[in-house]
Amino acid sequence: MTTTTAPRFNLFWFSSPQTFFPLAGRLIPWFIGLAVILTLIGLYISFAVAPTDATQGESYRIIFIHVPAAWMSMFLYVVMAFWAAMGLAFNTRLSSMMATAIAPTGALMTFLALWTGALWGRPTWGAYWVWDARLTSELILLFLYLGFIALQAAIDDRRRADKAGAVLAIIGVINVPIIYFSVKWWNTLHQGASVSVKGSSMATTMLWGMLIMALAFWMYSIAAVLYRVRTLILEREKRADWVRELAAQGRLK
């Protein structure tokens, strides 16, 4: 027996740019709002509640942006590679656009992790930069993001650009566990993880400041990626009937 009614819930339903465009548009203000509120709370804890560190003094306060940026840089890469792989496997247009939309924000987070790390390294280690495993693998992550962006920009044919980018993104995933475990696998200047499944080695208020700032960075990243993917949808589907209809009705916002 065959049925003509569509299933009530189907993940592929959202994989159509036409249905995702308005959905993303409705979600963005919520993520912006959450990002702003969490940033305000996070900064308050980071500067008004968290105490001075016993060994590092006030320089440790860089942690409240350094760790969130570093976490997001790795997490966004995995999500980018996931969507790139989905695009490669199922040929869904939106998946590849998601990967393309994540790359600039991921590169931004990686740059911030390196920059804040350098400014933290100088007072604590006496050097802005050392060629150590953690720092070097994070720098490679930045090059992977920039390579992905440059490769996609260099290929005119969209489908080929998506495929080539996907292959690069998937191969590069190997670098993420290398970054994460580098402080265990090699002797490095960089300190080990302060937070693990077993618990945390930090003062409670410091930990809360860091976690709330990490959530704020997360919400910001989601908002930025959704905003960018909507622009990509418009760029790629500008000749589609649904885009013209929305534009004619003035409902493109």
Next chain:
Amino acid sequence: MTWGGWDAFWSMGGYGLYVWGSYAMVVAVVAIEIWQLKSRRRAADNEVKRESARARSTA
């Protein structure tokens, strides 16, 4: 945490340059990304308008 005045807050125990240099870069980079996101979106909107106008004129 009590700072005992704005001077102490801005100097961050002598690490002001490093701490504020970090936070300022976050603000700068985020501002650039938001500006870039908006200008690219504006360009896409204009492109859609041009496409619709062309479709109407040839229809």
